[in-house]
Amino acid sequence: MSDIILKVRDLYRTYDIKGGLFKKPGKFTAVKGVSFDVERGSTLAIVGESGCGKSTLARMLTMIDAQSEGGIEIDGLPIDIAKTGISKDMRQKVQIIFQNPYGSLNPRQKIGHVLEEPLLLNTDMGAAERRELALEMLQKVGLQPEHYGRYPHMFSGGQRQRIAIARAIMLKPKLLVLDEPVSALDLSVQAQILNLLKDLQDEMGLTYIFISHDLSVVKYLADKVMVMYFGEVVEYGTRDEVFDAPQHAYTKTLFAATPRADADSIKKRLAAKAASAA
Amino acid sequence: MPLLEIRNLKVEFATAKGPFKALDGVDYTVEGSEVLAIVGESGSGKSVAMLAVMGLLPDTATITADKMEFEGRDLRTLSTQERRKVIGKDISMIFQEPVASLNPCFTIGYQLNETLKTHTNLSGKGRKARVIELMKSVGLPKPEERVNAFPHQMSGGQCQRVMIAMAIACSPKLLIADEPTTALDVTIQKQILDLLVQLQQDSGMGLIMITHDMGVVAETADRVIVQYKGNKMEEADVLSLFEDPKHAYTRALLSALPENADGDRLPTVSDFASEGGF
Amino acid sequence: MTKTSSVDTAKTTAVEKESRNATKAMLVEFWYYFSQNKGAVLGLALFVLLVSVAIFAPLVAPHHPDMQFRDALLSPPFWEAGGSLTYPLGTDAVGRDILSRLIFGARFSLFIGVVVVTIALVGGIVIGLVAGYVGGAVDTFIMRIMDIILSFPSLLLALVLVAILGPGLMNAMIAIAIVLQPHFVRLTRAAVMAEVNRDYVVAARVAGAGHFRLMFKTILPNCLAPLIVQATLSFSNAILDAAALGFLGMGAQPPTPEWGTMLAEAREFILSAWWVVTFPGVAILVTVLAINLVGDGLRDALDPKLKRS
Numbered sequence: 001m002s003d004i005i006l007k008v009r010d011l012y013r014t015y016d017i018k019g020g021l022f023k024k025p026g027k028f029t030a031v032k033g034v035s036f037d038v039e040r041g042s043t044l045a046i047v048g049e050s051g052c053g054k055s056t057l058a059r060m061l062t063m064i065d066a067q068s069e070g071g072i073e074i075d076g077l078p079i080d081i082a083k084t085g086i087s088k089d090m091r092q093k094v095q096i097i098f099q100n101p102y103g104s105l106n107p108r109q110k111i112g113h114v115l116e117e118p119l120l121l122n123t124d125m126g127a128a129e130r131r132e133l134a135l136e137m138l139q140k141v142g143l144q145p146e147h148y149g150r151y152p153h154m155f156s157g158g159q160r161q162r163i164a165i166a167r168a169i170m171l172k173p174k175l176l177v178l179d180e181p182v183s184a185l186d187l188s189v190q191a192q193i194l195n196l197l198k199d200l201q202d203e204m205g206l207t208y209i210f211i212s213h214d215l216s217v218v219k220y221l222a223d224k225v226m227v228m229y230f231g232e233v234v235e236y237g238t239r240d241e242v243f244d245a246p247q248h249a250y251t252k253t254l255f256a257a258t259p260r261a262d263a264d265s266i267k268k269r270l271a272a273k274a275a276s277a278a
Numbered sequence: 279m280p281l282l283e284i285r286n287l288k289v290e291f292a293t294a295k296g297p298f299k300a301l302d303g304v305d306y307t308v309e310g311s312e313v314l315a316i317v318g319e320s321g322s323g324k325s326v327a328m329l330a331v332m333g334l335l336p337d338t339a340t341i342t343a344d345k346m347e348f349e350g351r352d353l354r355t356l357s358t359q360e361r362r363k364v365i366g367k368d369i370s371m372i373f374q375e376p377v378a379s380l381n382p383c384f385t386i387g388y389q390l391n392e393t394l395k396t397h398t399n400l401s402g403k404g405r406k407a408r409v410i411e412l413m414k415s416v417g418l419p420k421p422e423e424r425v426n427a428f429p430h431q432m433s434g435g436q437c438q439r440v441m442i443a444m445a446i447a448c449s450p451k452l453l454i455a456d457e458p459t460t461a462l463d464v465t466i467q468k469q470i471l472d473l474l475v476q477l478q479q480d481s482g483m484g485l486i487m488i489t490h491d492m493g494v495v496a497e498t499a500d501r502v503i504v505q506y507k508g509n510k511m512e513e514a515d516v517l518s519l520f521e522d523p524k525h526a527y528t529r530a531l532l533s534a535l536p537e538n539a540d541g542d543r544l545p546t547v548s549d550f551a552s553e554g555g556f
Numbered sequence: 557m558t559k560t561s562s563v564d565t566a567k568t569t570a571v572e573k574e575s576r577n578a579t580k581a582m583l584v585e586f587w588y589y590f591s592q593n594k595g596a597v598l599g600l601a602l603f604v605l606l607v608s609v610a611i612f613a614p615l616v617a618p619h620h621p622d623m624q625f626r627d628a629l630l631s632p633p634f635w636e637a638g639g640s641l642t643y644p645l646g647t648d649a650v651g652r653d654i655l656s657r658l659i660f661g662a663r664f665s666l667f668i669g670v671v672v673v674t675i676a677l678v679g680g681i682v683i684g685l686v687a688g689y690v691g692g693a694v695d696t697f698i699m700r701i702m703d704i705i706l707s708f709p710s711l712l713l714a715l716v717l718v719a720i721l722g723p724g725l726m727n728a729m730i731a732i733a734i735v736l737q738p739h740f741v742r743l744t745r746a747a748v749m750a751e752v753n754r755d756y757v758v759a760a761r762v763a764g765a766g767h768f769r770l771m772f773k774t775i776l777p778n779c780l781a782p783l784i785v786q787a788t789l790s791f792s793n794a795i796l797d798a799a800a801l802g803f804l805g806m807g808a809q810p811p812t813p814e815w816g817t818m819l820a821e822a823r824e825f826i827l828s829a830w831w832v833v834t835f836p837g838v839a840i841l842v843t844v845l846a847i848n849l850v851g852d853g854l855r856d857a858l859d860p861k862l863k864r865s
Contacts, residue, residue: 049465049466063762064761088764091764096758096759104759105759106756106774108777108778109777117760117763121764122763135571146571147574148571149576149577149578157320164759167759186490187319187535188319190536192544192546194536194544213463216537220544257464257465258468259471259497260537261492261493261495261537262538263517265497266517269496270517273479277479
């Protein structure tokens with residue numbers, strides 16, 4: 001029996017465009033009827049280019065914005081913040097990690113307080129207990145206890161992303177939405193963060209919604225892949241299905257455009273170049 | 279005679295925490311009509327060298343070199359006025375953020391026209407024709423209408439095409455592209471890379487691609503320089519670099535690519551550091 | 557059992573030490589950028605001197621500020637013919653020692669600056685935060701009111717307010733604070749609007765922070781830099797405006813040794829006894845200059861654009 005943790009049905013998100021002096025007010029639909037299920041402990045990758053609605057979807061799943069229409073159910077809990085608001089229960093189910101580790105940490109907040117904030121707001125733990133958990137978490141994501149009292153600007157991009165990950169899992173959420181978590185990082189740091197994410201998934205049984213435009217990362221990490229194009233899902237299947245036999249024309253274009261860093265394709269390119277020069 | 283020859287280039291920045299060595303004695307040789315890729319992570323100094331050639335470094339930088347010649351002319355002793363004749367005409371550069379690189383107050387036709395006014399002695403009519411011709415050559419649709427468009431009315435990919443048109447307006451002998459596709463979507467990246475390589479082949483100019491992306495290197499380069507922390511790690515032609523990387527750091531970078539992952543974990547750079555050499 | 561707890565305390569103290577080090581590092585960096593600006597350091601030194609003189613006024617001043625020496629009316633400063641070291645900067649028309657009055661006047665000027673800036677800053681921050689954070693109709697409403705206040709010449713508005721409230725130092729300070737407030741509101745609002753959509757604010761929201769916490773705990777500390785600069789500059793503005801109101805007879809009332817009031821009392825002697833007018837003027841000038849220099853230095857040290865992390 002499959003254990004579904006996230007159920008999304010016919011999800012819509014519409015924005016009103018304000019009319020200007022010469023413009024008529026209009027409507028823009030960023031997400032158009034998206035439905036999918038995610039199994040507990042698995043990773044769903046959402047792939048698409050800028051403007052395809054993937055970040056809007058992430059904001060709805062993490063309860064930053066309300067959906068215009070449709071249903072979200074996380075771990076059996078229906079989410080509709082426009083009607084019911086957000087309870088502490090809902091908060092503890094899902095957290096988000098942003099793309100830019102330089103913008104996602106409060107520059108005036110010491111790391112320890114960054115990590116303790118979710119506990120302070122959602123539980124009634126004492127200060128000592130919170131601190132203990134924060135120190136534990138620092139070690140878990142590969143940082144040192146000394147880092148507890150430092151400010152974000154004293155860290156590198158990779159370390160900051162570790163802190164952001166630590167903050168997200170402080171509440172032990174079931175579901176983690178990762179919005180391009182490695183695309184602002186250097187290649188070698190990217191590998192470390194991806195490894196960390198894999199370790200944490202195994203250890204804590206986390207479910208990931210991994211949003212990315214980088215197909216090689218997706219291929220490495222995902223169990224299922226969903227391709228979005230202008231607010232619609234154009235392809236949805238297991239990783240192997242999508243990568244081995246893409247159905248939709250857009251998916252094929254996307255694969256063809258992804259640069260290949262292997263010797264065979266270089267040979268092919270150089271041969272083509274020599275032929276065209278001759 | 280090589281197009282650009284630099285020997286033992288050192289660049290140092292004065293900072294609050296004392297001098298910072300961005301480049302520590304690196305050699306560069308660029309032949310005409312080849313694509314050289316300079317690849318490295320942040321802090322590798324990959325952009326610094328070419329910014330030094332262009333004279334675009336801030337006053338806090340100290341630049342020393344044993345040799346810095348473009349077509350046999352010593353760039354170090356050039357006066358500001360002479361340098362201006364070379365820069366922008368014989369050497370031109372495009373940057374990562376195409377939208378930010380264009381002046382938002384003027385139409386793209388006007389901005390292209392200005393470039394031609396500065397560096398050529400074409401008549402007004404001749405310039406107009408050349409602007410249309412340039413826009414056609416970089417694949418901008420409907421150039422006659424697009425001439426009057428403002429930068430904010432175009433997408434990032436189109437803005438980058440305009441930047442390229444501006445850069446090749448005076449048929450430069452050397453084009454430097456600093457992360458030209460990092461801010462763009464994958465499908466657009468493919469188009470821009472193809473365009474750059476096509477232009478390079480047609481005109482026979484030298485092209486330097488500065489990038490952090492091994493995929494971009496594999497898709498465009500003839501020859502590759504790998505940099506790490508201000509030092510050159512390896513220089514090789516593209517095929518042998520990917521088939522048989524000599525330096526431990528290059529091997530580390532290549533194996534950190536998620537698409538080359540064998541097994542569950544990605545190797546990280548620190549796994550290779552023990553091999554020494556960097 | 558005791559062993560583990562001692563290990564724990566050792567760890568705790570180490571973490572705390574590191575935390576203090578981080579705070580210290582921030583201050584050291586701040587001082588580095590501040591001290592790059594020599595004018596700012598000079599201004600700070602002058603300001604510290606002024607504050608200490610104000611605090612220790614009874615010890616420093618040679619005479620009581622209101623004491624009238626009937627035998628030495630309009631006595632010139634000591635280096636002029638007829639002057640004496642008993643009254644180093646001379647005496648005024650009723651024989652009060654000018655130096656002593658200036659020293660005690662420093663207390664009033666600093667008091668005015670502190671009170672006015674505090675009122676304007678607190679009010680401005682709260683109103684600006686609400687305007688920037690809530691947005692929409694509330695924002696429009698608040699900003700139009702601020703626009704109306706700003707459209708009056710500031711001194712004229714202060715005069716009108718004092719005329720309504722009645723002359724006196726306290727009312728003058730309230731009037732000046734109201735006049736200065738819109739600048740703080742605008743500045744806070746602009747800073748808040750730049751910060752409110754940043755990822756760290758959204759992250760705090762996802763973590764469950766309420767509106768109140770987001771406004772005051774998350775966003776406000778990141779908006780403080782321009783406000784601190786504006787506060788120092790307003791400090792000098794407040795002193796100037798208070799002096800102007802005093803000069804016009806609407807601020808502190810005689811015999812208060814407030815600098816502007818001193819100027820006003822001495823108006824008729826501009827031609828015959830220059831020192832009675834000059835020294836209060838110089839005192840105002842030096843104080844305002846010192847504070848402005850400090851403000852410039854603070855801007856250099858706090859401006860994030862100049863900072864490289």
